[in-house]
Amino acid sequence: MFLTGAVFTDLFKDKIYNVWVVPGLFLGIGANLIRGQEFFYESILATGAALLILLPVYFFKGIAAGDVKLFMSAASFLTVQDTLSCILISFLIAGVISVAVIILKRNKQRYIHFAVPILMSVLFVAGGVL
Template identity: 35%
Template structure:
């Protein structure tokens, strides 16, 4: 069964998705406002227990994503968005959504790697360098410009929310 705050989260995710695709950034007013809205919804609905539910969801979603941000895997807007998702869904569901997001992000990343082959030459060059070192040979390296291929993490978050709620409901 879906509650009002679930529908609010869907609206926020759709707005964040569109905004991130168009502007390549998730605005602070959206993430901060939605985090506050999630806390208020749970505070009104369940009192202190709802406040703790939202607070621990914020810590779980934002904390884990902060580690990903430290390794430059995601942007700061994604960290704040996951804190907001945590405020709405709580610890367990925000971790499920994060797990599905990482899986979808990995699938998208593999697709981009295979389709653009930007890092394939780096792997081949490292293998050639290892062979050169061990066999004391001089095989030529592959020269190619290194392009960094990035994609908005919202491409992974959006289907992750859908899949997570599908499993919650069914």
């Protein structure tokens, strides 16, 4: 639910609000804490892996800070392996969307709304499609 809300605000307001990110992060970590110590550690590791991988991308202006926070929030529900898969798949989806925008609109938009590829990659990985 929080990913979908973040996609809508990203598309219509060009911003991912913390009201979507922070509760999702706490809910993911809290749910895994309830499941047990092993799941809690996996959640923390997945969230940290998302931060470590995406922080350099943010510093080079590849994605915005809201996108990094949204990915960390999504990672709190996932394993480290699923998080890495989601990161890779989301960048592939973003590339396809970028090429489609360039071909169809014939303009070189400076950015795309990265919340959409994040949502799609999480749905693919968590749903068992990829």
